[in-house]
Amino acid sequence: MTTIEGPPKRCPLLAGHGPVGRLVVELLTGHADDIDACVRGVQTTIDAAPRDRALLADLDVQRAWFVVAELDGRGVDGVDDRWNDHPAVSAIRQTLGDALEAAVRDRVGAVDGCSAAELPARVRRELAEIDAPAMSTHLQDSGTIENYRDLLRHRSLYHLREADPHTTAIPRLAGRAKAGLVEIQSDEYGGGREEDMHSTLFARSMRAIGLNSDYGAYAGDLPAVTLAWSNALTLFASRRRLRAAVVGHLLALECTSSLPNKRYAKGLRRLGYDADATRFFDEHVEADAVHEQIALYDMAVPLLDQEPELACDLLIGFRAALVLDADVGRHLLETWQDTSTHGHTEGPP
Numbered sequence: 472m473t474t475i476e477g478p479p480k481r482c483p484l485l486a487g488h489g490p491v492g493r494l495v496v497e498l499l500t501g502h503a504d505d506i507d508a509c510v511r512g513v514q515t516t517i518d519a520a521p522r523d524r525a526l527l528a529d530l531d532v533q534r535a536w537f538v539v540a541e542l543d544g545r546g547v548d549g550v551d552d553r554w555n556d557h558p559a560v561s562a563i564r565q566t567l568g569d570a571l572e573a574a575v576r577d578r579v580g581a582v583d584g585c586s587a588a589e590l591p592a593r594v595r596r597e598l599a600e601i602d603a604p605a606m607s608t609h610l611q612d613s614g615t616i617e618n619y620r621d622l623l624r625h626r627s628l629y630h631l632r633e634a635d636p637h638t639t640a641i642p643r644l645a646g647r648a649k650a651g652l653v654e655i656q657s658d659e660y661g662g663g664r665e666e667d668m669h670s671t672l673f674a675r676s677m678r679a680i681g682l683n684s685d686y687g688a689y690a691g692d693l694p695a696v697t698l699a700w701s702n703a704l705t706l707f708a709s710r711r712r713l714r715a716a717v718v719g720h721l722l723a724l725e726c727t728s729s730l731p732n733k734r735y736a737k738g739l740r741r742l743g744y745d746a747d748a749t750r751f752f753d754e755h756v757e758a759d760a761v762h763e764q765i766a767l768y769d770m771a772v773p774l775l776d777q778e779p780e781l782a783c784d785l786l787i788g789f790r791a792a793l794v795l796d797a798d799v800g801r802h803l804l805e806t807w808q809d810t811s812t813h814g815h816t817e818g819p820p
């Protein structure tokens with residue numbers, strides 16, 4: 472069997488953008504003279520930072536969480552894996568994670584719980600009320616290939632490792648909810664075939680439109696809003712008590728995937744690209760129409776049947792996925808409007 476990806480590539484170490492990031496890089500590269508002072512420096516800075524959504528726009532903090540989360544995932548270039556188990560990193564992860572969780576909760580707003588039986592209607596209501604930008608319609612009708620490159624650069628933080636963060640919930644669930652999650656994840660991982668893994672298909676799309684598909688290749692260029700979108704999920708995945716937020720997050724992705732992906736594929740074909748570029752999107756049109764039903768009726772509803780006290784967490788994860796994705800969409804549309812007079816419209820390379 473041929474291997475497509477080769478050995479796992481570690482994530483690049485992002486340069487510190489401010490005091491927190493500089494301390495984290497200093498620590499992880501073994502350049503901290505006083506490890507305890509390094510941890511205290513991070514804690515003092517975070518203590519003075521706002522405990523609200525403003526933190527989601529703080530590039531220093533978002534980069535720092537991204538690095539400590541990657542250290543526990545793909546690993547980080549130039550960083551000894553033993554740092555992942557070091558008490559100093561645990562303390563920093565705790566401090567940053569608490570601040571990020573407070574910021575995400577503030578951005579999501581107050582959430583009322585609901586019963587398992589009420590969840591389907593509640594999900595429909597939440598989806599109808601979300602203020603989402605018309606990004607997929609723009610790309611379908613008039614997006615340039617440079618717009619698509621932006622979209623894939625930003626989305627690569629998730630799709631190049633689709634759907635690892637949600638997989639962390641598998642051992643934390645039981646019974647029908649666990650079986651439902653496994654059924655979805657099996658498809659995300661191509662049913663065990665590397666060439667069909669959604670991460671493999673996304674990497675192919677990136678290369679087809681002239682991008683580097685190495686994991687994290689663009690992470691250092693991305694704004695806080697995109698890192699925060701990715702970081703909310705790795706935060707949920709890092710904390711067992713937030714397992715229902717992981718489930719809610721996946722439910723939201725599955726509920727909002729099919730139609731936009733149809734539009735993304737259509738826009739790429741309009742620009743002259745073929746299946747190499749579009750298969751990732753085409754694949755999600757039908758797969759996620761099915762996943763949406765499994766996610767709701769075979770995963771989320773059974774979870775609330777089993778553990779009704781997790782309803783608020785599930786809905787926080789659900790809404791976080793929607794609002795943070797909408798924030799990224801608005802950022803991209805604004806960027807494209809600003810540069811539309813200089814946009815590129817060339818076809819396939």
Ligand SMILES: [Fe+2]
Nearest residue numbers: 633659669755
């Ligand atoms: Fe997928």
Ligand SMILES: [Fe+2]
Nearest residue numbers: 725758759762
């Ligand atoms: Fe899916």
